[in-house]
Amino acid sequence: MEITFGNTSFLLIFSLLLCMCSGCHGCMDEERDALLQIKDSINSPEGTAFSSWYGEDCCQWEGVQCNASTTRVSSIFFNYRRESSLFENWYPNATLFAQFKDLEILHLPGNQIAGFTSPEELHSLKRLQRLNLQDNSIENASRLCWGKGALPSLYYLDLSRNNLQGFIPECLRDSLLLKQLILFDNHLHGKISPCLSNMTALQYLDLSYNQFSDSVPIFPFHNLPSIYTLILSSNNFRGKFSFSIFANLSRLSHLDISYNPYLELKTESRIWLPSIKLIELSLAGCNLRKVPRFLSSGSNLMTLDLSDNLLEGNIPSWLMHNATLQLWVRRNNFSGPFPKTFGNISSRLTSLDISDNSFYGPLLEDIHLIFPELLHPSASYNGFNGGIPPSFGRLKRLQSLDLSGNKLHGEIQYLLTSNTSRLQYLSLHDNNLRVDALPRNLSFSKLELIDLGINDFTGNLLDSLSWSLLQSPTLPQLRVLILRGNHLEGQIPRRLCQMRHLEILDLARNNLSGPIPDCFHNITSWIDFSRGYYISALDLSSNRLTGSIPVQITQLKTLMVLNLSHNKLFGELSPELTKLTDLESLDVSYNKLFGELCPELTKLTDLEVFNVAFNNLSGTIPVGNQFDTFMADSYVGNPGLCGNPLSRKCGVVVEKPPKRNGNVHLSNMATANKLIFPCILFMPVINFVYLGGLI
Numbered sequence: 031m032e033i034t035f036g037n038t039s040f041l042l043i044f045s046l047l048l049c050m051c052s053g054c055h056g057c058m059d060e061e062r063d064a065l066l067q068i069k070d071s072i073n074s075p076e077g078t079a080f081s082s083w084y085g086e087d088c089c090q091w092e093g094v095q096c097n098a099s100t101t102r103v104s105s106i107f108f109n110y111r112r113e114s115s116l117f118e119n120w121y122p123n124a125t126l127f128a129q130f131k132d133l134e135i136l137h138l139p140g141n142q143i144a145g146f147t148s149p150e151e152l153h154s155l156k157r158l159q160r161l162n163l164q165d166n167s168i169e170n171a172s173r174l175c176w177g178k179g180a181l182p183s184l185y186y187l188d189l190s191r192n193n194l195q196g197f198i199p200e201c202l203r204d205s206l207l208l209k210q211l212i213l214f215d216n217h218l219h220g221k222i223s224p225c226l227s228n229m230t231a232l233q234y235l236d237l238s239y240n241q242f243s244d245s246v247p248i249f250p251f252h253n254l255p256s257i258y259t260l261i262l263s264s265n266n267f268r269g270k271f272s273f274s275i276f277a278n279l280s281r282l283s284h285l286d287i288s289y290n291p292y293l294e295l296k297t298e299s300r301i302w303l304p305s306i307k308l309i310e311l312s313l314a315g316c317n318l319r320k321v322p323r324f325l326s327s328g329s330n331l332m333t334l335d336l337s338d339n340l341l342e343g344n345i346p347s348w349l350m351h352n353a354t355l356q357l358w359v360r361r362n363n364f365s366g367p368f369p370k371t372f373g374n375i376s377s378r379l380t381s382l383d384i385s386d387n388s389f390y391g392p393l394l395e396d397i398h399l400i401f402p403e404l405l406h407p408s409a410s411y412n413g414f415n416g417g418i419p420p421s422f423g424r425l426k427r428l429q430s431l432d433l434s435g436n437k438l439h440g441e442i443q444y445l446l447t448s449n450t451s452r453l454q455y456l457s458l459h460d461n462n463l464r465v466d467a468l469p470r471n472l473s474f475s476k477l478e479l480i481d482l483g484i485n486d487f488t489g490n491l492l493d494s495l496s497w498s499l500l501q502s503p504t505l506p507q508l509r510v511l512i513l514r515g516n517h518l519e520g521q522i523p524r525r526l527c528q529m530r531h532l533e534i535l536d537l538a539r540n541n542l543s544g545p546i547p548d549c550f551h552n553i554t555s556w557i558d559f560s561r562g563y564y565i566s567a568l569d570l571s572s573n574r575l576t577g578s579i580p581v582q583i584t585q586l587k588t589l590m591v592l593n594l595s596h597n598k599l600f601g602e603l604s605p606e607l608t609k610l611t612d613l614e615s616l617d618v619s620y621n622k623l624f625g626e627l628c629p630e631l632t633k634l635t636d637l638e639v640f641n642v643a644f645n646n647l648s649g650t651i652p653v654g655n656q657f658d659t660f661m662a663d664s665y666v667g668n669p670g671l672c673g674n675p676l677s678r679k680c681g682v683v684v685e686k687p688p689k690r691n692g693n694v695h696l697s698n699m700a701t702a703n704k705l706i707f708p709c710i711l712f713m714p715v716i717n718f719v720y721l722g723g724l725i
């Protein structure tokens with residue numbers, strides 16, 4: 031008791047002390063009032079945002095931070111707070127923010143802000159350092175301009191993803207201390223020059239995804255002596271372009287001029303001084319026909335992107351010199367053998383992407399000696415042939431490997447050794463690979479994606495693969511398993527259902543037999559809505575699967591694609607399929623299904639593909655919603671189906687002689703009843719009544 035009491039009083043004194051220092055009564059009245067007015071304004075007229083804002087101490091409110099010693103609000107983070115169902119723009123009254131005299135950080139992204147009412151009121155924010163208005167609806171910069179000399183501490187301004195039109199807002203040039211200016215993804219065009227000419231403090235400038243059409247040489251780079259990162263990609267800059275215009279930017283280290291299709295880069299100059307300093311350079315999508323010469327004169331370049339150009343011939347080995355860490359030459363027309371360094375010196379490359387070129391010949395025999403640091407090699411869609419050398423299995427840091435779309439053949443077990451246990455992503459799609467026996471003691475606790483589709487894998491690979499994967503101490507992280515287009519045989523192992531994170535399972539076009547496992551509802555990513563990276567899909571089409579469609583499939587609420595076509599499935603199509611409300615594609619064609627199509631299926635309003643052709647279904651085709659858009663090929667080959675879009679009318683009984691009008695009417699009713707009946711059976715309440723009747 032004594033001890034407890036002692037502790038309590040100590041805590042009490044401690045808290046009192048804390049109060050005296052930091053003000054336990056929380057924030058200033060006028061700041062709290064201003065916050066409440068913002069709350070009223072943000073979702074006006076009926077706001078639901080900030081329901082957690084109550085109590086005196088606004089410093090404790092979500093999204094609000096105070097300076098501990100002054101108890102004044104220092105940071106405001108209102109990210110994506112305005113209800114997106116309110117389509118109207120918001121023009122917050124800048125006077126509300128003017129109350130926060132010590133405000134340093136104001137983040138208001140994603141709130142449909144079109145500008146401020148009385149923007150000049152922002153001038154009282156003398157300490158504001160960071161202003162983030164990303165992803166709003168600002169069109170007219172004059173709704174933003176706070177006037178000359180205002181915001182003297184501002185060094186970070188993010189206006190990306192708005193609708194700013196025309197030139198860079200003139201008013202920004204008064205923000206002379208601005209170090210980071212982010213304007214990507216607007217509709218800015220024309221010249222850049224006048225606005226930036228006085229921003230001598232600017233270090234980071236992102237103008238990408240706009241429509242600037244200046245000719246680059248007149249860009250006022252000499253006025254940006256502090257610039258460190260310059261991102262000009264995805265614009266319409268035009269004209270002849272020489273790198274010497276950057277010659278005076280001694281601090282420039284990250285330069286991105288990618289995807290400016292009208293630029294004509296001069297590549298012959300050997301000397302470009304800042305290249306010594308440059309760490310990252312992207313020249314992707316610049317119509318390059320030659321690798322720029324200055325890149326060969328010793329540099330510190332760590333990341334070089336030359337993708338999407340017109341480069342051809344052998345890849346120069348100096349591109350892989352020992353400073354470079356990431357080299358991307360995807361989608362060119364380089365040819366010749368797999369790239370390597372001159373004299374087999376080991377390279378420090380961690381990422382190498384040579385996909386979509388015309389390389390050919392065998393893969394590098396000793397890749398683990400030449401590129402020992404590789405994390406992310408990608409050599410897909412070239413003409414490589416031969417086997418995958420054991421050396422690939424010795425790349426100890428390997429996290430992803432993409433060799434799809436080549437002519438590789440032979441075994442793959444060298445890839446799956448204890449040395450490559452960091453592998454997350456493995457794509458060997460579209461080759462002629464096989465595996466005879468997988469080691470049973472694999473440990474791939476990190477694997478998220480395996481794509482071995484369209485190869486020569488045979489037998490019970492699926493069985494041993496799932497067995498091996500489940501040996502990992504942690505639950506396997508596998509999200510995507512693609513084995514389509516192989517020669518797999520045997521049953522689909524129930525063990526697969528233990529892979530709780532599966533989002534895509536594609537076993538189509540194999541020779542699998544037996545029933546569909548009735549445990550897919552154990553795969554939680556198909557049940558709950560906390561969705562991962564990929565679309566969720568189950569494709570078991572074109573096998574020899576038998577039995578009925580397990581009712582557990584109707585629990586896979588997040589499934590978007592379900593393809594069970596071209597099998598030997600038997601039984602009725604459960605009306606509970608209507609529970610799969612996210613379904614966009616449902617294909618059960620070419621099976622032996624019978625019974626009727628439940629009209630409730632029209633509740634699947636996301637359906638874009640629906641195919642039940644070539645079964646033995648009967649009754650009336652559902653009408654309404656998406657079902658009015660499907661064509662006859664969705665239904666053909668079912669002798670008993672009738673109604674639109676088939677030409678067969680319902681209620682016309684072919685075997686019997688034509689009846690009088692009244693009888694035709696009756697038989698129509700009967701058809702309708704028969705149609706609805708199996709659907710009603712599945713509704714729990716009706717089931718109960720029915721059972722009650724039995725008792």
Ligand SMILES: *[C@@H]1O[C@H](CO)[C@@H](O)[C@H](O)[C@H]1NC(C)=O
Pocket residue numbers: 097098099100104
């Ligand atoms: C809190 O405010 C005081 C006085 O204005 C200032 O000196 C201090 O740097 C601020 N503290 C923080 C963490 O911003």
Ligand SMILES: *[C@@H]1O[C@H](CO)[C@@H](O)[C@H](O)[C@H]1NC(C)=O
Pocket residue numbers: 123124125126147148
């Ligand atoms: C902005 O707020 C201030 C103070 O509440 C008020 O005086 C002013 O009229 C408001 N401006 C507009 C345009 O509503």
Ligand SMILES: *[C@@H]1O[C@H](CO)[C@@H](O)[C@H](O)[C@H]1NC(C)=O
Pocket residue numbers: 170171172173
């Ligand atoms: C922008 O707003 C100002 C002031 O409200 C107005 O004078 C100007 O015409 C507007 N500009 C455009 C392009 O709408």
Ligand SMILES: *[C@@H]1O[C@H](CO)[C@@H](O)[C@H](O)[C@H]1NC(C)=O
Pocket residue numbers: 203224225227228
């Ligand atoms: C740059 O600043 C100087 C001095 O403040 C001023 O005279 C000049 O007009 C400014 N230039 C531009 C383009 O804003």
Ligand SMILES: *[C@@H]1O[C@H](CO)[C@@H](O)[C@H](O)[C@H]1NC(C)=O
Pocket residue numbers: 251252274275276277278
């Ligand atoms: C680089 O600076 C020198 C000296 O200040 C100047 O003469 C030259 O015109 C500048 N070059 C460019 C491209 O701005």
Ligand SMILES: *[C@@H]1O[C@H](CO)[C@@H](O)[C@H](O)[C@H]1NC(C)=O
Pocket residue numbers: 352353
């Ligand atoms: C790169 O290689 C050269 C010559 O082999 C060597 O002098 C230099 O130290 C190496 N640099 C790095 C960063 O490994």
Ligand SMILES: *[C@@H]1O[C@H](CO)[C@@H](O)[C@H](O)[C@H]1NC(C)=O
Pocket residue numbers: 342343363364365388
């Ligand atoms: C790519 O280069 C090869 C020669 O290596 C050539 O035969 C082919 O036509 C080129 N393809 C294109 C699209 O330029």
Ligand SMILES: *[C@@H]1O[C@H](CO)[C@@H](O)[C@H](O)[C@H]1NC(C)=O
Pocket residue numbers: 372373374395396
């Ligand atoms: C590089 O290694 C290969 C064998 O992997 C060898 O045939 C070749 O001569 C070596 N090249 C040089 C320049 O040492």
Ligand SMILES: *[C@@H]1O[C@H](CO)[C@@H](O)[C@H](O)[C@H]1NC(C)=O
Pocket residue numbers: 423424447448449
């Ligand atoms: C793993 O790497 C080491 C060193 O490169 C090598 O000796 C060993 O054979 C490799 N193990 C496998 C299974 O490839």
Ligand SMILES: *[C@@H]1O[C@H](CO)[C@@H](O)[C@H](O)[C@H]1NC(C)=O
Pocket residue numbers: 447448469471472473
């Ligand atoms: C698998 O087990 C065999 C024999 O028990 C052993 O030689 C091998 O190193 C193991 N491989 C892995 C990846 O653990």
Ligand SMILES: *[C@@H]1O[C@H](CO)[C@@H](O)[C@H](O)[C@H]1NC(C)=O
Pocket residue numbers: 524525527528549552
């Ligand atoms: C499915 O989950 C249930 C309960 O979580 C478990 O008892 C059962 O063994 C699981 N079945 C499979 C095949 O994983």
Ligand SMILES: *[C@@H]1O[C@H](CO)[C@@H](O)[C@H](O)[C@H]1NC(C)=O
Pocket residue numbers: 517519541
């Ligand atoms: C499929 O497997 C069966 C045996 O289960 C075999 O008779 C048949 O030839 C296989 N079909 C193909 C296309 O491999």
